[in-house]
Amino acid sequence: MDGFPFSETICAVATPIGEAGIGIVKISGPDALTSLRRIFRARTVADAFASHRLHLGWIVDPSTDQRLDEVLVSYMKAPRSYTGEDVVEINCHSGYAILDRILRLVLAQGVRLAEPGEFTRRAFMNGRLDLSQAEAVVELIRSRSEQELAIAGRQLRGELSETVHAWRRRLLNIEASLEAFLDFPEELEEEEGSSGHDAVSQELRDRLLPAVRELASRYDEQRVLREGLALVLAGKPNVGKSSLLNALVGRDRAIVTPIPGTTRDIIEDTFVIQGICVRVLDTAGVRSGADTIESCGIERTLRSVEEADLVIWLIDTSRPLSCDDDLIAAHVIRRPHLVILNKADLPQVIGRKDVFDRYPGVEHAVSLSVLRPDDIQQLRETIRTRFLRDAQLSACPAFIPNLRQKRALDEAASALERAARLIANGDFLELVAAEVRTARTALETIVGIGAPEDLLDEVFSKFCIGK
Ligand SMILES: Nc1nc2c(ncn2[C@@H]2O[C@H](COP(=O)(O)OP(=O)(O)O)[C@@H](O)[C@H]2O)c(=O)[nH]1
Ligand SMILES: [Mg+2]
The missing domain is CATH 1.20.120.430 (tRNA modification GTPase MnmE domain 2)
Known part of the structure; x- marks a missing residue:
């Protein structure tokens, strides 16, 4: 990075690369306006580069005079700009080739590519923002x-x-x-x-x-409130963890099959409950006698259980409890947890009493079928009331x-x-x-x-x- 105040002029594409209505190429630094003058032909000559105005015209390759795109440009004279330096924004059409071409044209004017965060870093150095605002x-x-x-x-x-x-x-x-x-x-x-x-x-x-x-x-x-609630789905293979993830996030995120051991790594997605982000982790089912890859997955599962804000432990009520459940219980019960007695739609082999008798540490269990949308809605409500405290849900919480x-x-x-x-x-x-x-x-x-x-x-x- 060059010395302060910065002598180098920097540029970058400020919008995501891809097809869209508008893409923006941003330039900041002492040569921003000079660079623009070389490559922009305004429609109206009067005041073509007046500060804090939008100007319609063409981006032109000065070496061939070829018109590349019709654009709107703005020039924000220092210090009244985001970085506190002279800033130019070229609003062009967004497409891979056009953005790339305009960016290369700007670079050819002796401007260098910005590093990540460099515009905001300059804004900070120039006193436009302090560090906590830059983080914001x-x-x-x-x-x-x-x-x-x-x-x-x-x-x-x-x-x-x-x-x-x-x-x-x-x-x-x-x-x-x-x-x-x-x-x-x-x-x-x-x-x-x-x-x-x-x-x-x-x-x-x-x-x-x-x-x-x-x-x-x-x-x-x-x-x-800041980082979201980390929710981990744990349980034996085939109890319905991946099905629950998909139901909570509302799309087919994880592969669901009747074959035990399908999910071997941790799959992550997010959904929102009452304005709070919930990060759900779908994990490899915990069972003994798994192969090497699956065992790695199981190890990760147990680690993520330790770090979770909330663990949802799924039990398949159409099958008897087993020693694999005992292993999971040992890890889950120490953490904030919720037990789901899943597959309530199938003939029941075990019930609530079996679970509470075998695992006295279990605090709360709900019986449902992951396949029923109403049950999922009810589950969201349970997560909300039991695991998001009132203060966290108040409309105007304290600054964090x-x-x-x-x-x-x-x-x-x-x-x-x-x-x-x-x-x-x-x-x-x-x-x-x-x-x-x-x-x-x-x-x-x-x-x-x-x-x-x-x-x-x-x-x-x-x-x-x-x-
Ligand atoms: N009948 C019934 N089947 C379910 C329920 N939940 C999951 N399943 C089925 O159980 C199998 C295993 O589900 P999956 O989500 O892959 O389990 P995972 O291994 O814990 O991720 C799939 O065939 C699901 O369709 C349920 O509530 N009722
Ligand atoms: Mg799975």
Whole structure:
């Protein structure tokens, strides 16, 4: 990446490659307008490149004068653009060849291809967005549910940034007070006794620390809203796991056969319950005596059971329970789970009582047939009421940090805790000041103040090219 402010002009296709009504080629940097001038012939000459206007015309290959596509272009003069640099957007028709041709034409003007996330990274470097807002851009793009969208929107608007900046200002004030105590210890003793210390101590222990901790704790409590609920379907082969996956997501995602051991790997898909994304994992059925490939699948199944927010354990009620069920039970019962007594439409060999007697750890079991749509609807309702807490379903939940932000909050909270303890013990103020600074620096990484290059690389690596 070139130096800041950036001397290189970058470009990329900002829309998915493929046939569509419109595709966009985006250019950002000092030569954006010069490049456009060489390859664009406007329909009307007057004000052909006025900023923040749309202009109709043709993209032309200057070496042959060949007209390639009729387009709408916009030029957004720095600093009033997404990146804060001169930005040009060419709205052309979308097709593999046309987008490729226009992109190559732009590249031929001495512009280089953008790296993933480079437009947003420039916006960050130019102060158009802070780091948490840049993350919100990716989260907005990736949102699969209403709730995820709402959180990303709030983060993009700067809700988290404001909170963090307010805390940062208070910590800077505390650092200034501590400096003053260090510089003029006599005055402090004569005039105020230890009340100055008390005020700092109270601010740290009673106000900042609980607030930071509370925000961090929301990650654990409400993570489901941000990341979705991870639901794992477990059970012996042939109990109906793949059928249930297909029924929940509403399409034929997994192969369903009467042959046991068909699903050997983990198949994943998503569906939405009341605005919350549910990630369902269909797994290899657990049974002893499986071949090598199937055994690998079974191992993965048991691992995914450990990581699930909710395990649905399916039991085929048209067959007797077996030692394979015992093996599954041992893993499932320790996790939040729901037992499904499937194939209720067939002659029943076992019932609820058999299951509860054999596995006293089972908390909740429902009897149904995966083949009946009404039963699936009822099951969705059960998942909703039992496993998505009220707070998670409220229309306007509290803001929830992402994992990176949560780790920074935890780090800040630990430092604040140490600072409060040191000051209470009457330890050296230099040590207190150092902890307060550590807390402030941790908070600053959330918004990207003084963020090291590798942190930025990590955040922006999640972006796609053209964003
Ligand atoms: N009668 C009946 N058959 C079912 C039910 N659920 C699944 N099956 C059948 O059981 C067989 C195994 O289903 P599948 O979903 O592949 O099971 P998996 O091995 O657990 O993934 C298939 O032939 C399904 O059509 C059910 O509720 N009733
Ligand atoms: Mg299967």
